[in-house]
Amino acid sequence: MGLTAKIRTRDGWAVSHAVVTVTDMTGTQVLRAEADTDGAVHDTTTLTPGAYTVIVTAVGYAPTASSAIVTAAGRAEVGQVTLARQGGTELPPPGPWTIDPAHSSIGAVAQHLGISSVHGRFTDFAGRIEIASDDVATSRVEATISAASIDTGNGLRDGHLKSPDFLDVEKYPHITYRSTGVTPAGSDRWTVHGELTMHGVVRPVDLALAYLGTGADPWGGTRAAFRATVELRREDFAMNYNQVVQAGISAIGTTLKVELDIQAVQGESLPAV
Template sequence: MGLTAKIRTRDGWAVSHAVVTVTDMTGAQVVRAEADEEGAVRDATALTPGAYTVIVTAVGYAPAAASAIVTASGRADVGTVTLARQGGAELPPPGPWTIDPAHSRVSAVAQHLGISSVHGRFTEFAGLIEVAPDDVAKSRVEAVIRAASVDTGNAMRDGHLTSADFLDVATYPEITYRSTGLTPAGPDRWTVHGELGLHGVVRPVDLDLAYLGTGADPWGGTRAAFRATTRLQREDFAMYYNEVVQAGIAAVGTTLKVELDIEAVQGESLPQA
């Protein structure tokens, strides 16, 4: 097989309609191939050993270029090529954007017994994003999560998480986040500085934010997509419970990996169903 590659968006989705063009050092096209439904490119054209340029294009995405070296076998593995949405270097148009819980996900992952992971999510939350018109750094976001809506797929475990050992939802029913600033961290990427209120403790927490693009929805509105991640230490929010099993391994890890997949609708309210 001559050429192999994987085409992905910044958040890991396959770009099934991507087109890959390979040119030699003279600029002549030697291969043109399309990605399959999984974003994979597999072209059997044998290539002469040497250096090549790989151009990846797809409707709605900015073109990307990569270099490839073909060995004596006539094969070249380009690896994963990441495409950014066109215009993605900018934030969405200024003004308010309302987070749509039906098309968003707030999840967390914790280590279990030192060998596997437990995945959970919060099913009830709301938030507003305000994109500043002049100084992007003044943009802000506020969000609130109902702590009792935690869902790990196991009722007994969820009951323990909502108890006084962990979230103590009877005393602290809400988890809040309020941004305090925004700084660029690269193309399409930002660092959101803010304060997280969890379990009665408020601490500064930064989010690594990727802006995935903006587009029209079927209901006449405009939507923007974001992905944000961070890591939290339970002890920082006064959640000290832990059960130690054999060999000193903790049953539940103290580090939480938080992942936010957010879709927001332009305006101060969601469209009526």
């Protein structure tokens, strides 16, 4: 009996200080509960079957409201509630922003043997974001990744990924991305259009971008956070190596899921910390 919910940010973090309020159809509050350290709400209050409104609030986040049905067993399973950071409906203040590699990550996931995933990341990269002051659609981002910085936690595998079968880092030492435009895709989401150069091949690539908010840092600066995802096909970048194992299953999947968690500092350079 009661109510269960899980409160998360756009980038998947638990909102431990969230408050869930439930009102009936007359607007009368019938339940109030706080999320635990995992962002989970488990309240055992017995509710009368029917329709209710569930309101979730948290300091620093935009409130959200949704409908819920309490079953005959007195249970309401709200599921996951995603909160957007306040200010997320607009881009950060205009001007230059410098990507902070120490507080950012570029990860990639590939399927292995058709049953599991191999996770990797690039450890050496830099980038710059320019937020336009007049037309947001003309905002720009440029990033450069050292191809040789690929790290999957296995030296033998990393060596193979750096070889001509894949990234061919000696011939193509850098992976670059340059945006060509930005279009809104939701209240705090954007589509970044651009060109990705990898393995000597240039392809148009769109990033699904979530703006996570802006805030002050301990060193007197201002930081903005973003999360972006994209799925790439290896063959689009002339990386056609594969080994087929039993039942025709490829050892390595043909697609690559890329996840970017980016923190940028306002200004042309990073602070000395």
